[in-house]
Amino acid sequence: MAFTQYAFIAFIYLAPKYFGLNNTLEEDEAFNHFWRVNGYMLGIPDRFNVCRRNAKETTELCQKIRDLYATYLRDASSEFDEVATYTLHALWYIDITVDKDAFMSSTYKLHNLPCKY
Numbered sequence: 001m002a003f004t005q006y007a008f009i010a011f012i013y014l015a016p017k018y019f020g021l022n023n024t025l026e027e028d029e030a031f032n033h034f035w036r037v038n039g040y041m042l043g044i045p046d047r048f049n050v051c052r053r054n055a056k057e058t059t060e061l062c063q064k065i066r067d068l069y070a071t072y073l074r075d076a077s078s079e080f081d082e083v084a085t086y087t088l089h090a091l092w093y094i095d096i097t098v099d100k101d102a103f104m105s106s107t108y109k110l111h112n113l114p115c116k117y
Contacts, residue, residue: 001039001043001048002039002044002048002049002050003065005035005038005039005042005044005049005050005051006050006062006065008035009031009032009035009050009051009062010050010062010065010066012031013028013055013058013059013062014059014062014063014066014110015110018109018110025055028055028059029054029055031055032051032052032054032055032058033051035050035051036049036051036052039051050062050065066110066111069111070111070112070113073107073108073111073113074113084100084104085100088100088103100117101117104116104117
């Protein structure tokens with residue numbers, strides 16, 4: 001659950017300009033509180049809740065998780081590429097705007113890695 005929560009919030013803190021956001025500290029704190037409470041209501045224990053006491057702590061934790069993900073993306077196996085390709089191609093049947101190369105390019109860019117696609 002915590003990694004799902006991370007997927008919803010992390011890049012709002014880590015790359016707001018990429019998504020066209022220009023948040024104030026007050027808005028970041030409100031966003032953090034909203035998702036901290038959502039995590040609690042979904043049953044995520046406080047020690048696993050990605051949203052910490054304030055937006056600064058949450059941003060630091062999100063950076064650590066992003067760095068961990070970046071390690072795995074950088075050293076991805078051939079099976080990763082195969083599974084990602086099949087998954088994104090399957091999603092195309094639900095949303096025809098899904099483009100594997102664009103999605104993977106964005107993923108690598110958000111993790112500060114050179115794009116392989």
